Amino acid sequence: MHPSPTLSRTRGNLALVSLFLATFVLGSTELVIVGVLDLIADDAGVTVGTAGTLVTAYALGLAVGGPLLTAVTIRVGRRTLLWVSMLAFLLATLAMVTTTTFELLLVARAVAGALHGAFVGAAFAAVGSIMPAERMGRGIAIVLGGIAVSTAMGVPIGTLVGRTLGWRGSFAVIVGVGVVVLAGLLLAIPAVTTGEAPGLRAQARSAFAPRVLVMLAVGVLLLGGQFTVFTYITPFLLEVTRVSDAQVSGFLLAYGVATAIGTFAGGWAADRDASRTLLAANVVLVLAMGLLYLTGTVPALVAVALPVWGLVGFGLVPALQYRVATLAGPARDLAATLPASAVNAGIAGGALLGGWSLTSSGLPAVVLTGLLMCLACLPLTWLTGRWADR
Structure with a gap:
């Protein structure tokens, strides 16, 4: 997909801003739960480890449901998919506010995760019509930046709201902001179609080629290691x-x-060297989590380890997205959802693994488990760096 020659720079910038704000809402909904997990556990009458399955449910919904929704809508205009999936996402989030049982909350989280995945895939397709090829990494970063800024602002603010007004208050505020963002999407996003992209079967062959799958495994391990720890960071x-x-x-x-x-x-x-970016980020991530494990009882050193972790932990995602898209070649529309699926499969597995480590060995073991996963990924990250883009 190539940038539209008729799209003005101003309109393109407005479209990118609207996508950024939308992913901010998505990211806040996904991650704010980490800061109020104990409140949900108390309210639902379950353990914190059981409440952690809410992170898993969302991540699995995104990992499995996102590609499935993308597959069945492969010929639908991306603009239409963007606003429809956002509207349905807000309704699922509203269901989290009103549900009265833990089981229904799990279902609402899984549904919201699937819609999140569909939205992100359509957003990356939209970026392909807005940004020139040599700036794709920066376009990807703007879409992912909404999720990153939600971690920086949405999660702490949502945590504060949740601990003041109750955990349901956090999600109610997110729905209110999301309604405004939905209106912005309808106004700012240009018509984006799939053009002459191959059909689903042809796309699937390229999207699930062995090299792409190994690249996705890197995403599973790196994000899985991080969320083994981050789920229980509070x-x-x-x-x-x-x-x-x-x-x-x-x-x-x-x-x-x-x-x-x-x-x-x-x-x-990523625009300069996505492979080298991934490898460097993996190395620094191992060092940061090692510092957290060894000095977790020292607040000043934890205050160093956490920002370093955050800097590279999300900084590697645009490079991962870029590499998957380029390795998938003509299957970029379908492949656009796969890094998010890999990331969230890692998040789901990491949350479960962290809960198991917490129950069996305690909080320090949670950090050690995450560290070992990131360390085990280093050989794969190095290997993928030797592959040329298609």
Whole structure:
């Protein structure tokens, strides 16, 4: 897909801003739950480990449902898919506010995750019609930047709202913001179609080629390792680092600001050398999580480890998205959803693995498990760097 020659720079910028704001809403909905997990557990009468399955449900919904929705809508205009999936997403989020049982909350999270995946895939297709090829990494970073900024701002603010008004209040505020963002999408996004892209069967052959699958495995391991730890970072800060409840938001804010900076910097770096960016980020991620494991009881050192982790942990995602898209060749529309699926499969597995580590061995073991996953990924990351783009 090539940028539209009739799209003005101003209209293109407005479209990118609307996509950024939309992914901010999506990211806030996905991740704010980490800051209120204990409140949901108390309200639902379940353990914190069981409440952690809400992270898994959303991630699995995104990982499986996102590509499925994209597959069945492969010939639908991306603009239409964007606003329809956003509207349905807001309705699913509203269901989280009103549900009265933990089981229904799990279902609502899974449905929202699937719609999140469909939206992100359509957003990357829209970027392909807005940005020239040599700036695709930066366009990808703008879409992903909304999720990163949601970590920096939406999650800490949502955590504060949730701990003041109750966890349902966090999601109610997100729905209100989302309605405004939906209106912006309808006004700013130009008509984006799939053009002369191959059919579903032809796209599937390229999208699921062995090299693409190995690249996706890198995403599973790197994000899985991170979310093994991040799902339970609030209990870790409270019980191991021993900071106050109010200070937790400050630590999460520092981490979140770093993820936002890292995402935009990662898009810039991906345009220059996506493979080298991935490898460097993997190495630094291992070092940062190693520092967190070894010095988790020292607040000052944790305050260093978390931002470094955030900087590279999300900074690697634009490079991952870029590499999958280029390796998939003509199947970019379908492949656009796959990095998000890999990332969220990792998040789902990481949340489960973290819960198991927490139950069996305690919070320090959670960090060690995440560290070992990221370390195990290094050989794969190095291998994928040797492959030329199609």
